[in-house]
Amino acid sequence: MSNIAVADAAAPSTAKPFLTRLGAGFVNRLVIIVPYLWLLFFFLIPFVIVFKISLSQTAIAMPPYTPVLDFSDGVSGFFAGFRDLNFDNYVWLTQDALYFKAYVTSVIIAAISTVLTLIVGYPIAYGMSRAPATIRPTLLMLVILPFWTSFLIRVYAWIGILKPEGLLNQLLLSLHIINQPLVILNTYTAIFIGIVYSYLPFMVLPLYSSLEKMDYSLIEAAKDLGCPPTAAFWKITFPLSLPGVIAGCLLVFIPAVGEFVIPDLLGGSQTLMIGKTLWNEFFANRDWPVSSAVAVILLLLLTVPIMLFQQAQARAQEQGK
């Protein structure tokens, strides 16, 4: 008797939440499916194609590689294609020191540029976050403003500034600071200048957003407790802006490793970076399989450490920050 009563009472109360839960779950899944579709079409499928090309052999054909894994020969042909797959192109990357050097140089150049961008960007972001609230939108606008001009044109403009008879040398010569024009263009220095200039907004914006929401009374509290301003910066401001520092560094470092335009235009032929190597393999050598392999390795090189880092962050956050 009592069992029936319980069942009767329970039935209507569970029925409705169940339906709504189903409905809500469906809507939630629908919403989340959009970014997944985006990633599927614009990341995963292109990546699979590139990966597939990297496993094939170069050929004088159109497209310039032996087709693998297609259905033109039917299902049996598709499976037969598996036998033709090989990692020769990846092995080749380890045999020619050029690729290894290019990877290492790229990572080093990107790392140095990231640090330089941080050094230049931090004071800018700090100044912006401490500026009167009324002029902050204007300052923000000024940081974003260069994006309104073509990236390519801005990099070309640097050629005009840095070349031996360029604006910078003319200025320094006319001020009698130097007697001979400085050679900046077509050196690594020019690449650093180009990367720092181009990627500065990507560093400044996340830094600004993390500095801006910081409560200034924390600095006052630190000073009140006997901490001089410089020490207060390193003990309070900087640690609290770390999420912004990390985000900014990743946003600069990742594209900088694969950067092609800046080393190509400002670095000249002497400089070696993986983006340029990739371009050369693809367009000059017309070796699609090898350049695809270069791209796949580059992707792994960049995503694996970031994923590990994110995992570590998530774990730290779970433990209560």
Place this chain on the structure above:
Amino acid sequence: MKSLGSIRRDFAPWNDPNAKPYIQFDNVTKKFGDFTAVNNLSLTIFEREFFALLGASGCGKSTLLRMLAGFEEPTAGRILLDGQDLRGIPPYRRPVNMMFQSYALFPHMTVENNIAFGLKQEGMPKPDIEKRVAEMLKLVKLEQFAKRKPHQLSGGQRQRVALARSVAKRPKVLLLDEPLGALDKKLREETQFELMDLQQELGLTFVVVTHDQEEAMTMADRIAIMDKGEVMQVATPAEVYEAPASRFVAHFVGNVNMFEGKVAERSANTTRITGASGAQIVVENGGAVAAPNADIVFAIRPEKIKVSSKKPADAVNAMEGEVYDVAYLGDMTVYHIRLDDGQIVRASALNAARVTEDPLTWNDRAWVSFRPDAGVVLAR
């Protein structure tokens, strides 16, 4: 003059002409652009005093506190602490500590490290720091929360950490900016008494900024009532309430009835006032201004007015009217009586007995009466 109630009768250095002031504001002015936050203000605070700065927001009380802490420099005038001019001394070299309204706890540090922060800056040896931190945690009863981060604490616990951090360095003066502002009412009342105990225990000078008059009345030895960057009155809570120096102070602290009038006659002990509508009020002398024919205001607190259905036989001051409003609050009843000249008088009666024989209700005729010493005469 009769004495006005005070809780700590033994502690009253402000009445001692030989007492050395501990904190001294000398004609201090602070301007922010065109805005004058503090206007030519002078104020003296004594050692071990619990001093409250009370005022509405924007009255300059926080600016005063921030100047003491060193976050703002006075535009003119000087501030002395224990005889030393504080001008030009940065906040990190001043022997004062502040408890911030937002608490300003360092979010990336544990409770322990928050409390130890100031001690580390001082270069205190590590074992001493550990000892002091443990002591502070015990003082604020947060021993088991030492390893937590601020975001893992409740509002009340955060308030305690902020307090512990600000007293850990044993400052000469502790500044508290709305220390209880973020707590709910019940917790606030408990904490008020804890703060008072702490101040006694540590023997520190406390300067607290608050907009809550009850908080100031409960905790402070003396209160400075501020308005528009100026001090309106500095006195003990009892003096502020019973002998306000001006209309502003009378209005600002508690409820008050005001009768406007002129001084009609002045004898040795009493002054007779003629109200605007002809009502006669006799008051005991004691107010500052009572020259004959002077325009004055008579201020009287609601609880000092007696309400009755018949005119009390012995009443010196009695006026007739009609009950306009009655509010029963449990512990007391508040009457609003519309006098026959139209003025509305607020009177409160303690409900000492459970049953009243002669209850007054809406539209009843009623008499309000008060003693000659029940109110104060103020300048208009």
